[in-house]
Amino acid sequence: MAKITLEKMKHSYMPSPKGPQDYALKEIDVDWEDGGAYALLGPSGCGKSTLLNIISGLLVPSIGKVKFDGRDVTHLSPDQRNIAQVFQFPVIYDTMTVRQNLSFPLRNRGVDESTIATRVQAIAEMLEVTDMLDRRASGLSPDNKQKISMGRGLVRDDVNVVMFDEPLTVIDPHLKWKLRSKLKELHQRVKATMIYVTHDQTEALTFADQVVVMQDGEVVQIGTPVELFERPAHTFVGHFIGSPGMNVLPAELREGGAFFQGQNVTLEGAVDSAASGRIEIGIRPEFVSLGDTGIAAQVRKVADVGRHLVVEAMAGDHKIAAIMNGPAPLQGETVHLQFKPAQTRVYANGWIATGAAS
């Protein structure tokens, strides 16, 4: 396994790119530590596949370097990089048995038969497919075919990285959660460097120790699931992660404080003196509560989602979501919203601009 470094990397699909808008990947600098479980998360078109193809060697970046353990591999082919990939759709040989499919990547590298037998058995046990080993792959369900595809990606222990590209796309919704946690468990057992590409926050947050969030060709934050939830570095991360996402409200900076609709809002800490441009307050619905005083808002919707209520209220033209338990306010009722100060932050042009509470 290896540490993977993307150094000052940019990529454009255009022959002569002019400005940043012509780049599918704007300056990217990321270290993927040896043995880490990473998710690459972002909406469609943000550049995830481009990044993955650059790591795997299918694409050479316009600018910058890819390094495996410090060695420049930017111009090496996928074969020379020694990586494993699991794609959206199963890649297996229908005419072979499951055992032959799982053995294939090892046999191809000239591994001896007794090691093959041991590895295949171990992977089959981890994936709970031992009962299928001697069945022909053509007869398997799509879910099981994808499991075998994952097994083929994980069976070698000498690869630099295993990359998963939206691997649960074909999996039945009720089996998804099972495979998601299976993959996490597999990472803990095989300890390979893994990169899991997805646009689904639940998949990313379940699998990864570190989530790399991308937007519009840029990495906006790298952090643990808790860090991304608790302290989004950018309003995009706040929006994209969470259900519903973070409330982002227009604000004004005055007298060292932040004001929303003329009311002073207590923040987690001091606002950066350099903060300027578009000023917003970010507060997750989990940290908005009802009180006797606070921001007046009219309740528009109350949804009971089982574990809690999601209340949607309008403060003037601005929608504010609150997650709460307890008696539900009535639709149309005027309530007062309170923000938990330690979780209330200011963002300037999208980027966090308050110091963390000490």
Ligand SMILES: Nc1ncnc2c1ncn2[C@@H]1O[C@H](COP(=O)(O)OP(=O)(O)OP(=O)(O)O)[C@@H](O)[C@H]1O
């Ligand atoms: N072969 C290509 N030629 C030209 N432009 C491309 C090519 N592949 C991707 N792009 C563009 O590069 C940008 C990033 O696309 P990319 O496929 O990397 O995003 P993504 O996050 O993987 O999206 P998706 O989840 O939809 O695959 C998009 O604007 C896309 O239109």
